Amino acid sequence: RKEVEQDPGPFNVPEGATVAFNCTYSNSASQSFFWYRQDCRKEPKLLMSVYSSGNEDGRFTAQLNRASQYISLLIRDSKLSDSATYLCAVVRSKIIFGSGTRLSIRP
Amino acid sequence: EAQVTQNPRYLITVTGKKLTVTCSQNMNHEYMSWYRQDPGLGLRQIYYSMNVEVTDKGDVPEGYKVSRKEKRNFPLILESPSPNQTSLYFCASGFFDRGDGYTFGSGTRLTVV
Numbered sequence: 001r002k003e004v005e006q007d008p009g010p011f012n013v014p015e016g017a018t019v020a021f022n023c024t025y026s027n028s029a030s031q032s033f034f035w036y037r038q039d040c041r042k043e044p045k046l047l048m049s050v051y052s053s054g055n056e057d058g059r060f061t062a063q064l065n066r067a068s069q070y071i072s073l074l075i076r077d078s079k080l081s082d083s084a085t086y087l088c089a090v091v092r093s094k095i096i097f098g099s100g101t102r103l104s105i106r107p
Numbered sequence: 108e109a110q111v112t113q114n115p116r117y118l119i120t121v122t123g124k125k126l127t128v129t130c131s132q133n134m135n136h137e138y139m140s141w142y143r144q145d146p147g148l149g150l151r152q153i154y155y156s157m158n159v160e161v162t163d164k165g166d167v168p169e170g171y172k173v174s175r176k177e178k179r180n181f182p183l184i185l186e187s188p189s190p191n192q193t194s195l196y197f198c199a200s201g202f203f204d205r206g207d208g209y210t211f212g213s214g215t216r217l218t219v220v
Contacts, residue, residue, distance in 0.1 A: 032206045043211035099149030
């Protein structure tokens with residue numbers, strides 16, 4: 001079993017929809033959590049950190065559930081420009097990335 | 108401008124010819140790491156470094172070497188490249204315990220023929 005797992009997708013949703021991804025991690029000692037966005041053949045870019053209390057940045061909301069060992073990303077009112085691969089990252093003694101979830105927004 | 112700089116961006120080489128991919132950051136980050144990304148396999152960590160002269164193996168270190176003689180530089184060395192090392196490589200850096208996230212370089216697309 002991988003230490004960090006994501007549904008690879010693809011998620012294909014219409015513009016304006018709300019979409020949510022989950023990322024599960026197996027090591028309860030994990031300390032920090034992040035969501036990254038990666039466009040095709042480009043480097044991953046930090047989207048947001050994930051805090052225990054949950055955090056929001058515009059249309060994006062990230063949450064952490066330590067008891068069930070998963071983090072989530074919610075995108076509201078999705079735009080065409082949100083089409084990308086979303087990677088979760090979990091930090092304990094090193095940084096481990098999930099394989100990513102592909103999101104495609106259709107007009 | 109705060110950034111992680113990788114060079115070269117693209118490289119085609121032949122089997123067995125030693126090569127080095129450079130990575131440099133100007134943010135005084137302690138932590139630096141190399142990843143390779145292959146279709147369907149996601150980002151896999153090759154080596155990482157928590158500080159100068161401290162390096163550790165990641166998940167796929169075979170066939171690679173690194174060094175961390177200075178804080179800003181973390182080169183990736185392929186002593187004898189093979190076709191299975193054809194991949195997209197990323198360098199990343201950050202402050203490990205500050206929760207700020209990590210910054211990636213633009214990537215190096217390596218083809219070994």
